[in-house]
């Protein structure tokens with residue numbers, strides 16, 4: 027799997043590939059243009075919700091393929107289904123041409139999580155498979171259940187998943203107060219399983235938190251909230267400053283600069299620039 031090798035390369039060389047979650051064609055375009063400029067490989071995250079919003083997985087795939095062709099994008103691009111809640115969704119995405127999927131069975135028992143992850147790995151030898159162990163919190167340090175080291179060892183041993191997302195204190199959405207990341211846990215996981223690890227809930231962490239996570243095995247970092255915030259802020263400001271504008275082209279284009287700023291800043295912190 028050529029594309030998995032990109033993540034292995036990051037893992038072995040001490041940087042992380044950004045997963046930027048996208049919502050539509052323009053958003054995807056600005057992410058791709060900035061990654062191309064910085065010569066950074068990129069993972070484009072699409073959720074089930076977004077695929078549905080677009081019209082289907084194939085639409086997402088075609089948007090990405092069309093942009094790669096028309097914009098002459100030469101960096102490695104991995105199209106990833108984020109937080110799939112069912113095997114059916116994973117299969118639909120794979121059929122549509124996604125390179126990578128995350129099956130999120132973290133709220134089920136470990137046995138059920140292993141069973142579904144294992145079957146996806148076995149049945150889809152050309153797809154990158156990510157699973158999650160423990161519970162990554164939501165909005166403000168709530169509901170975090172730190173991963174159990176033995177559980178992570180077991181799921182790796184029994185499924186041979188390509189990527190594992192441990193819960194080590196990050197949260198989806200917005201942090202309230204100081205994030206409480208457990209780097210010792212991350213270090214122990216890295217020593218036990220020697221597999222690229224994934225950070226969910228990367229929006230809003232300090233540069234130091236990112237760097238320490240990367241040095242302890244994080245090779246893929248998911249960014250969603252920070253892009254959405256930049257998008258919304260830009261649209262709000264544009265409409266406020268241009269109250270009579272009615273052309274969606276100009277309104278939508280107004281997000282380009284702010285989105286690209288977020289992408290460019292994070293790529294440099296993750297160290298994925300100039301890797302092509």
Ligand SMILES: [Zn+2]
Pocket residue numbers: 109198226227248
């Ligand atoms: Zn996530």
